[in-house]
Structure formats: C-alpha cells, structure tokens
Amino acid sequence: MVLTTAEENYLKAIYHLSDGGTKSVSTNDVAAQIKTKAASVSDMLRKLGEKEVIEYRKYYGVNITEEGKKRALQTIRKHRLWEVFLVDKLQFAWDEVHEVAEELEHIQSPLLIQRLDEFLNYPKFDPHGDPIPDEFGDVRARPRVALIEMDIDQSGQIVAVKDSSAAFLKYLDKVGAYIGARIKVLDKVEFDGSMEILVDQKKTLFMSKDVAANILAIQS
Amino acid sequence: MVLTTAEENYLKAIYHLSDGGTKSVSTNDVAAQIKTKAASVSDMLRKLGEKEVIEYRKYYGVNITEEGKKRALQTIRKHRLWEVFLVDKLQFAWDEVHEVAEELEHIQSPLLIQRLDEFLNYPKFDPHGDPIPDEFGDVRARPRVALIEMDIDQSGQIVAVKDSSAAFLKYLDKVGAYIGARIKVLDKVEFDGSMEILVDQKKTLFMSKDVAANILAIQS
DNA sequence: TTACGGTTTTAGTCTTGACTAAAAATAAAA
DNA sequence: TTTTATTTTTAGTCAAGACTAAAACCGTAA
Numbered sequence: 303m304v305l306t307t308a309e310e311n312y313l314k315a316i317y318h319l320s321d322g323g324t325k326s327v328s329t330n331d332v333a334a335q336i337k338t339k340a341a342s343v344s345d346m347l348r349k350l351g352e353k354e355v356i357e358y359r360k361y362y363g364v365n366i367t368e369e370g371k372k373r374a375l376q377t378i379r380k381h382r383l384w385e386v387f388l389v390d391k392l393q394f395a396w397d398e399v400h401e402v403a404e405e406l407e408h409i410q411s412p413l414l415i416q417r418l419d420e421f422l423n424y425p426k427f428d429p430h431g432d433p434i435p436d437e438f439g440d441v442r443a444r445p446r447v448a449l450i451e452m453d454i455d456q457s458g459q460i461v462a463v464k465d466s467s468a469a470f471l472k473y474l475d476k477v478g479a480y481i482g483a484r485i486k487v488l489d490k491v492e493f494d495g496s497m498e499i500l501v502d503q504k505k506t507l508f509m510s511k512d513v514a515a516n517i518l519a520i521q522s
Numbered sequence: 523m524v525l526t527t528a529e530e531n532y533l534k535a536i537y538h539l540s541d542g543g544t545k546s547v548s549t550n551d552v553a554a555q556i557k558t559k560a561a562s563v564s565d566m567l568r569k570l571g572e573k574e575v576i577e578y579r580k581y582y583g584v585n586i587t588e589e590g591k592k593r594a595l596q597t598i599r600k601h602r603l604w605e606v607f608l609v610d611k612l613q614f615a616w617d618e619v620h621e622v623a624e625e626l627e628h629i630q631s632p633l634l635i636q637r638l639d640e641f642l643n644y645p646k647f648d649p650h651g652d653p654i655p656d657e658f659g660d661v662r663a664r665p666r667v668a669l670i671e672m673d674i675d676q677s678g679q680i681v682a683v684k685d686s687s688a689a690f691l692k693y694l695d696k697v698g699a700y701i702g703a704r705i706k707v708l709d710k711v712e713f714d715g716s717m718e719i720l721v722d723q724k725k726t727l728f729m730s731k732d733v734a735a736n737i738l739a740i741q742s
Numbered sequence: 743t744t745a746c747g748g749t750t751t752t753a754g755t756c757t758t759g760a761c762t763a764a765a766a767a768t769a770a771a772a
Numbered sequence: 773t774t775t776t777a778t779t780t781t782t783a784g785t786c787a788a789g790a791c792t793a794a795a796a797c798c799g800t801a802a
Contacts, residue, residue: 306788306789308788308789308790328749328750329749329750329751330748330749330750338789338790338791339790339791339792340749340750340751341750341751341752341790341791341792341793342789342790342791343750344750344751344752345751345752345788345789345790346789348751349788360750360751360797361749361750361751361796361797361798362798388634391641392634392637392638392640392641393637394633394637398633401631402629402631402633402634405629405630405631406626406629409622409625409626410625411621411622411625413614413618413622414608414612414622417612417613417614418612420612421611421612526758526759528758528759528760548779548780549779549780549781550778550779550780558759558760558761559760559761559762560779560780560781561760561761561762561763561780561781561782562759562760562761563780564780564781564782565758565759565760565781565782566759568781569758580767580780580781581766581767581768581779581780581781582768
C-alpha cells in the first residue's frame with residue numbers, strides 16, 4: 303500500500319503530535335500543525351483511516367496504528383538522514399536543512415536510503431540531535447547527560463536545560479549556547495569545576511560549574 | 523514564475539524531442555514521450571504557452587522559447603548531477619539511477635544544486651556520458667574520439683559507433699561493449715594495433731584495430 | 743435539561759493533471 | 773476539388789487535495 307506525499311505528511315504530523323503514538327490527536331491540532339483547515343483534515347483522516355494507518359472515530363480524534371507508526375518512522379528516518387547529508391557533506395547550516403529535507407524525505411527508493419545511510423556511516427542522530435530510527439523503525443533512546451559530566455575532547459549537542467528560568471535562558475542566548483548548539487569540551491578546570499567549551503566549531507565559551515550542571519547534552 | 527513537476531517534465535520532453543530547441547515538436551510525439559494521451563498534452567501545451575516557455579500554435583506543434591530552453595536545461599542539469607551522485611557516491615549501477623534521478627531532479631533548492639555540484643567536484647558528464655549543463659544552461663560540446671586514439675590507462679565511455687551496420691552492432695552487443703559502457707584502455711599492442719579494454723570495471727575485452735577505430739568514446 | 747460555544751464534519755467548489763469520446767482541423771489521395 | 777485518413781483540440785469526467793460555508797456534534801454552564 304502506497305502513501306502519497308500529502309498522506310505521509312499528515313501521518314508524520316500525527317505521529318509527532320501524539321508523542322510517538324501515545325496520545326490521541328484532535329483534528330484541530332493536525333490542522334494547525336500542517337497549516338491547513340480542519341475541513342481538509344477531516345477528509346484526509348477518513349482516507350488514512352481506510353488505509354488503516356490511523357484509527358479514526360469521528361469527533362473523537364485519531365490514534366496512530368502500529369502500521370502507521372512504522373510508516374511515520376520511515377519518513378522521519380529519511381528526513382533525518384537527508385539532514386545529516388546536507389550538513390555533513392554539503393556544508394549546510396542547520397537552520398537551512400529543514401525545508402529541503404522536507405522535500406527529499408518523499409523520494410521513493412529503499413535502495414537510495416540504504417545506500418545513503420551507509421555513505422553517512424550509519425549516523426544515530428540528525429544535526430539537531432534528534433535520533434534517527436533504524437530501517438525497522440526502532441529508535442535508540444537518547445541518553446542525555448549534564449554538560450558537567452562530559453569529558454575533555456568529547457563532542458555533543460545541547461538539547462535541553464534543567465533550569466529553564468527566563469534569566470538562565472537569556473544568559474544562554476547571550477553567550478550563544480542555544481538549544482541545538484554543537485559543542486565540544488576543550489578543557490575542565492579541576493579547581494572550580496568550570497569548563498571551556500567550543501560552540502559550533504568556532505566560538506570558545508567559559509562556563510561555571512553551576513551553568514554546566516544545568517545544561518543537558520547528547521554525546522556524539 | 524514557478525513550474526510544477528508535471529510542467530518541468532513536459533518541458534524536458536519537448537527539449538529532448540526538439541533536439542535542443544532546433545526542431546518543432548508535435549502533440550503526438552510529446553504524448554508518446556511522456557506516456558500520456560494527446561488530449562492531456564494539448565491542455566498542458568496551452569498552459570506552457572501562457573507561461574511563455576513554449577510557442578504554441580494550435581495544430582502546428584510547439585517550439586521551445588529561450589526561457590523554456592533555460593528551464594529545461596536547469597532540470598537536465600539537476601537530473602545529471604544527481605545521477606553522478608548516485609553512481610559515484612552511493613555505488614549505484616548506471617542503469618539503476620534514472621528513475622530515482624527523475625524524482626530528485628524536481629527538488630527545489632538552488633543552494634542544494636550548487637553545493638552538490640561542488641561536492642561532486644564540478645563533473646562535466648553524467649554516468650551515461652551525457653554532458654551536464656552549467657548553471658547558466660551552457661553545455662560544453664562533447665569531444666568524441668575513436669577508441670583507437672585513446673592512450674593506455676585513459677578512461678571514458680562509449681557514446682557512438684561510426685559503422686552502425688547490424689552486423690557490427692550485433693558483434694558489440696555480443697562482446698558487451700554497448701553504447702554507454704564505461705571503458706578503460708588497459709593495453710595497446712603495437713604490432714597489430716589491437717587493444718585490451720576494461721568494460722564497466724569488470725570485464726576485459728580484446729578488440730582489433732578495425733573494431734577500435736569504429737567505436738567513438740568520450741574521455742573522462 | 744436545555745442552551746451555548748467551540749470543534750468537527752458535511753456539502754459543495756476549485757485547481758491540477760489525467761482520462762474518453764466526439765468534434766474540428768490538417769494533410770494526403772482520388 | 774472533394775473525400776478520406778490522421779492528428780489535434782474541445783468538452784465533459786474523475787481523483788487528489790485544498791478551500792468556504794453551513795450543519796452537526798460534544799461538553800459545559802445555567
């Protein structure tokens with residue numbers, strides 16, 4: 303059973319909105335996500351229901367089925383692999399990749415994706431730090447570690463903060479350590495626990511133990 | 523002015539059928555090329571005429587305009603660059619690339635194509651030996667040389683034959699030296715002018731001076 | 743229990759790009 | 773010059789995927 307580009311996009315949106323299939327999703331939410339009108343969504347949900355990739359009860363929102371989840375993860379896998387390709391091989395910046403990957407993810411060729419995965423050396427995370435599902439749709443849980451726990455020379459990416467107070471976020475923004483930033487530990491000072499961090503391969507940043515303990519990263 | 527995927531495909535077909543814009547093309551020819559019906563073509567020609575990428579006179583076929591030629595060459599450029607990518611980077615065989623490239627060529631991103639070109643090191647020919655237009659649509663004329671003229675260790679691709687008699691073509695087919703085959707000169711025998719040729723990186727072929735003089739190749 | 747506001751669905755329309763069947767135009771033959 | 777064969781166009785449909793407007797439904801508050 304083949305899905306159109308539009309159907310793939312709906313399914314992906316539903317997957318994301320449902321937190322990987324754990325919650326049910328309303329028509330309006332899908333409409334907002336896809337940037338379309340609720341009426342169009344109703345129509346599409348009926349079709350996706352017939353194809354059995356979602357379970358659709360009129361007026362009660364949708365739940366994604368196992369088959370649907372598998373399909374959505376395939377699309378997400380393709381999207382993220384292309385993002386890695388664009389950043390690692392074609393020197394795109396991360397904020398430039400999304401739209402292009404949004405188009406590339408709909409290319410139909412299992413061989414292409416298999417070979418691309420191989421060419422990229424089987425990456426586990428995309429440039430935003432999101433995990434890349436394997437060909438069976440399995441997603442490795444992403445272990446998050448406090449920046450303070452990372453060793454010298456380790457690379458990674460900032461994915462979240464523990465203390466999300468406005469003041470702290472403002473500080474992060476000011477020094478350029480935004481969510482998504484790729485970082486590398488250059489040095490750790492034994493004396494006060496402070497760290498020297500390379501951000502986006504160009505900017506060096508000094509941060510106190512307290513700051514470094516509040517930032518969560520994934521290692522790569 | 524933006525062209526849809528379907529419009530790009532029509533334009534490309536017209537470009538090819540018109541021999542690069544030198545001949546006019548009939549509705550039926552386009553229908554055969556696109557594998558669609560003449561009625562559908564009529565409709566599309568009207569639309570392409572309004573967009574001024576072709577000159578359309580009812581019942582008298584179409585001529586591609588300068589603007590249309592430029593657009594067609596952009597699409598051809600994208601197609602051929604992707605083919606190079608698939609063969610050179612993803613280890614596709616040259617007869618596996620066409621369909622996938624047919625999808626990839628419609629991805630809209632000038633930056634993507636510019637970076638891809640750079641990543642592939644500005645290739646001048648695709649895996650079938652067809653020239654890749656530059657970003658302005660200029661196509662470098664492809665210098666063809668008789669196989670017999672090539673030096674040892676030179677690589678290239680068979681693009682045509684001088685003597686296209688059935689007997690000769692049959693012979694070529696039998697030994698596996700088809701049009702499009704990638705070849706490399708392994709050895710030239712001074713004594714009788716015969717050559718040893720590596721075909722598609724796997725098969726070694728011995729051919730007489732007379733045969734080698736009848737085969738035209740491009741060098742790469 | 744009924745009324746109301748918000749959500750969702752239905753009904754009907756539009757555009758793109760395909761189709762078939764029929765009409766019209768051109769080209770070739772008598 | 774008229775007839776005939778071929779090509780091309782028009783007219784009318786269809787499916788996908790969007791839209792608007794109107795109707796139907798749900799949950800909550802009176």
